[in-house]
Amino acid sequence: MKNRELLALLTLGLILIGLPLAVLGYQYWLRPVLSPTRVVDVVARVPEQAGFAPDAIRVAVGETVTLRFASMDVTHGVAIGPGLGVDLGPIDPGQVKEVTLSFDHPGIYTYYCTTWCSPDHWRMRGTIQVSDPSDPDFVPAAQPDPVIEALIAEGIDIDAAHTPSAEHGTMATLAFQPSARRGEAIIAGGLDVPAELRDPAWRQSHTPAQALELLAGHNPAAPERDRLDAIAYLWTQDTADEDLVTGERLYNQNCAACHGQYGGGDGPAAATTAEDPVAFSDSGYMFERRSDVLYAKIRRGGMGTGMPNFGTLFTPEETWALVRYLWTLALGAPPGIQTG
Ligand code: HEC
Ligand SMILES: [Cu+2]
Structure with missing residues (x-):
C-alpha cells in the first residue's frame, strides 16, 4: 500500500515536473541541436522591460536562420519588414512562434511588435543585419526615397510639426462632409475637371484645397x-481593393492605437504622445494635406x-497603401469598393 502510494506520487511528480522539463528541453536544447539551420531565440517583453532580447541579429547572405519568438509577459505580435511579408500574428505569454x-x-530588416502592449509599444523593434561574408x-x-528627395528639393520641412486644424482658418471645417460616391456622379454629369486634377502626379503633390x-x-x-x-472622388478613385486591405491591416496594427480605429485621433495611446495624434477623419484638416507629405511623415516620423x-518597417508600396487608406478615413471609400 505504502509503496503503491509512493509510486503514484512519483509518477505524478514525474508528469508534473518531467513533462514541462521535456518540453523545455526539447524547445531550448534538442530543437536547436537537431535543427539543420541556425536557431536564434528572441524573447519579447514590453519595451519598459527591454523589449526584444536580442534586439539585433546578424545574418550572412545565403545563411538560413530560424527566428523563434517567445513572449514573457503580455501578448505581443511579431512582423518583419520591409517587404518580407512575414507576420507571425499575436504571441501569447509562454507561446513560441517561429519563422x-x-x-x-545584404540589407537591414526590422522585426517589430504589432500589438499595442504598452504606451511605449512602438519602440519595440529589433534589426536583422544581413551582411556579405566576403x-x-x-x-x-539606406535607399534614397525619390518622393522624400523631391520634397526636400522643393524646400518642404517634413519634420515640422503639423498645424492644428483650429489654426487653419477657412478650411477648418468644410461646409459638407465630402462623399466620393456622390462625386463620381457629379463628374459624370458634366462638371468641368481641369487637366491637373486628372493627373495623379499633380494630385499627389497638391492639397484637395488647392x-x-x-x-x-x-x-x-x-x-x-x-x-x-x-x-x-478624385482623391480616392485610384484606391484599389488590395490597397485598402493592406492599408487597413497595417493601420489597425500600427496606427490605430494613437490615431484611433476610425481616424478620430483618439486611440488608447493618444494621451501618451507629446503632440496630439492627427485626426484623419477630420476632412477639413485633410483638405490641407498633400499625399506626398503624408507619405514622408509615415516613413520619417515626427521629431x-x-x-x-x-x-x-514598410515598403514604399505599403506606405502608399496606408496613405490611400488615410484618405478614405477622411473622404469615405471610393465608389465600387465595399468596406466592412
Ligand atoms: C505613438 C503614437 C502614434 C502612432 C503609433 C502613430 N502615430 Fe502618426 N502621429 C502621431 C502624432 C503624435 C502625430 C502628430 C505629429 C505632428 O504634430 O506633426 C502624428 C502624425 C502623423 C502624420 C502627419 C500628419 C500631418 O498632417 O502632418 C501622419 C501622416 C501619421 N501620423 C500617420 C501615421 C500612420 C500611418 C501610422 C501607422 C503606420 C501612425 N501615424 C502611427 C502619433 C502616432
Ligand atoms: Cu508590443
Whole structure:
C-alpha cells in the first residue's frame, strides 16, 4: 500500500515536473541541436522591460536562420519588414512562434511588435543585419526615397510639426462632409475637371484645397457641395481593393492605437504622445494635406511629437497603401469598393 502510494506520487511528480522539463528541453536544447539551420531565440517583453532580447541579429547572405519568438509577459505580435511579408500574428505569454528566413542580398530588416502592449509599444523593434561574408563590414546604405528627395528639393520641412486644424482658418471645417460616391456622379454629369486634377502626379503633390480652388475657377456656378464631392472622388478613385486591405491591416496594427480605429485621433495611446495624434477623419484638416507629405511623415516620423517612423518597417508600396487608406478615413471609400 505504502509503496503503491509512493509510486503514484512519483509518477505524478514525474508528469508534473518531467513533462514541462521535456518540453523545455526539447524547445531550448534538442530543437536547436537537431535543427539543420541556425536557431536564434528572441524573447519579447514590453519595451519598459527591454523589449526584444536580442534586439539585433546578424545574418550572412545565403545563411538560413530560424527566428523563434517567445513572449514573457503580455501578448505581443511579431512582423518583419520591409517587404518580407512575414507576420507571425499575436504571441501569447509562454507561446513560441517561429519563422525561417534566408537572404540573397545584404540589407537591414526590422522585426517589430504589432500589438499595442504598452504606451511605449512602438519602440519595440529589433534589426536583422544581413551582411556579405566576403565583405562583412559593408553596411548597405539606406535607399534614397525619390518622393522624400523631391520634397526636400522643393524646400518642404517634413519634420515640422503639423498645424492644428483650429489654426487653419477657412478650411477648418468644410461646409459638407465630402462623399466620393456622390462625386463620381457629379463628374459624370458634366462638371468641368481641369487637366491637373486628372493627373495623379499633380494630385499627389497638391492639397484637395488647392484642387478645390482650381475646380471653383472652372465651375463658378456649381454648388460647393458638388465641388467637394468631386474632389473626394478624385482623391480616392485610384484606391484599389488590395490597397485598402493592406492599408487597413497595417493601420489597425500600427496606427490605430494613437490615431484611433476610425481616424478620430483618439486611440488608447493618444494621451501618451507629446503632440496630439492627427485626426484623419477630420476632412477639413485633410483638405490641407498633400499625399506626398503624408507619405514622408509615415516613413520619417515626427521629431519629438510621438509619431514613430515606419520607413524601416514598410515598403514604399505599403506606405502608399496606408496613405490611400488615410484618405478614405477622411473622404469615405471610393465608389465600387465595399468596406466592412
Ligand atoms: C505613438 C503614437 C502614434 C502612432 C503609433 C502613430 N502615430 Fe502618426 N502621429 C502621431 C502624432 C503624435 C502625430 C502628430 C505629429 C505632428 O504634430 O506633426 C502624428 C502624425 C502623423 C502624420 C502627419 C500628419 C500631418 O498632417 O502632418 C501622419 C501622416 C501619421 N501620423 C500617420 C501615421 C500612420 C500611418 C501610422 C501607422 C503606420 C501612425 N501615424 C502611427 C502619433 C502616432
Ligand atoms: Cu508590443
